[in-house]
Amino acid sequence: MVEIQGASITPHLTGLSNGPNSSALVTGAAGDVEKSVKLYLDTADRGAAESLLATGLFHGVTTNPTILQRASMSVADLRDIYRWAFEAGSQEIFFQAWGSDASTLIERGQQLRDLGREVVVKFVATRAGSTACAALAARGTPTLLTAIYDPGQAIIAAAAGATYIAPYLGRMNDAGREGIAEVIAMHEVLVATGSTTKVLLASIRSVPDMVALARHGVDCFTMAPAVAEQFFTDPTTAEAARSFEDAVRATSA
Numbered sequence: 001m002v003e004i005q006g007a008s009i010t011p012h013l014t015g016l017s018n019g020p021n022s023s024a025l026v027t028g029a030a031g032d033v034e035k036s037v038k039l040y041l042d043t044a045d046r047g048a049a050e051s052l053l054a055t056g057l058f059h060g061v062t063t064n065p066t067i068l069q070r071a072s073m074s075v076a077d078l079r080d081i082y083r084w085a086f087e088a089g090s091q092e093i094f095f096q097a098w099g100s101d102a103s104t105l106i107e108r109g110q111q112l113r114d115l116g117r118e119v120v121v122k123f124v125a126t127r128a129g130s131t132a133c134a135a136l137a138a139r140g141t142p143t144l145l146t147a148i149y150d151p152g153q154a155i156i157a158a159a160a161g162a163t164y165i166a167p168y169l170g171r172m173n174d175a176g177r178e179g180i181a182e183v184i185a186m187h188e189v190l191v192a193t194g195s196t197t198k199v200l201l202a203s204i205r206s207v208p209d210m211v212a213l214a215r216h217g218v219d220c221f222t223m224a225p226a227v228a229e230q231f232f233t234d235p236t237t238a239e240a241a242r243s244f245e246d247a248v249r250a251t252s253a
Contacts, residue, residue, distance in 0.1 A: 039058045039221055040062050040092070040221065041053070041222070042067065043061060043071070043225055044067050044070075044073055050084070053088040053089045059092055060091050060093055063081065063094060063096065064146065086118055090118060092120050095115070095119055095121065097122065102131040105128055105129060106132045109123065109136050110136065113136070121133075122144045122166070125148055130145065133157070133161075134160040138161065142163040143161075143164075145157040145160065145164075148165045149167070153186075155193075165198075167182065167199060169209060171203045183199060187218050198220055199213075202222050204222070
């Protein structure tokens with residue numbers, strides 16, 4: 001049985017002293033700013049994540065076993081990922097529980113949560129995963145149901161008390177579904193029922209896809225660092241920035 005190394009670590013990593021989050025350990029939430037849009041980085045690549053988290057534009061990081069595998073990591077590395085992601089300023093850090101039955105998922109989900117208060121526990125939207133999600137949500141643990149492909153799964157997530165659902169937009173499109181329409185339907189279900197569960201869009205391939213869904217009220221997005229960089233590559237904006245700098249140099253001579 002694979003266990004998380006250091007799962008008994010003191011919650012909140014109180015001893016940390018570096019990074020954007022270090023002051024929060026002393027001052028609490030006094031400096032927190034509530035944002036209407038939350039962007040996340042879907043990666044376990046420390047270098048790529050830290051550089052983007054340093055902008056102050058990204059709320060945290062999301063991971064799953066596949067992402068860990070791509071980074072040549074495993075669940076044994078989650079404690080270390082939590083540490084550097086926290087130090088880099090992540091307000092939420094998403095780790096996925098693993099196992100084939102609800103009791104195992106609940107146990108491992110609690111171990112993940114014990115790493116620190118920034119951890120949001122992810123479960124796949126199977127029967128066992130939804131059961132485990134409901135159990136941890138009942139304890140006040142922030143949770144996410146992932147691999148969401150159908151609006152009906154949004155109803156299950158709301159019934160479980162999940163904090164988030166993660167629809168896989170790109171994969172829905174790959175499967176021949178109307179991904180944008182499906183995600184809008186999920187969002188409408190949650191809003192219409194008064195649920196506090198929010199859509200956290202995943203499997204994002206482009207900024208225009210986020211724009212299309214933001215126009216319908218979706219406001220949480222997780223993306224690969226390469227997609228995140230697309231926000232900063234508009235050539236006309238780059239040309240304007242060069243023109244402004246040229247004007248400063250020309251008038252300062």
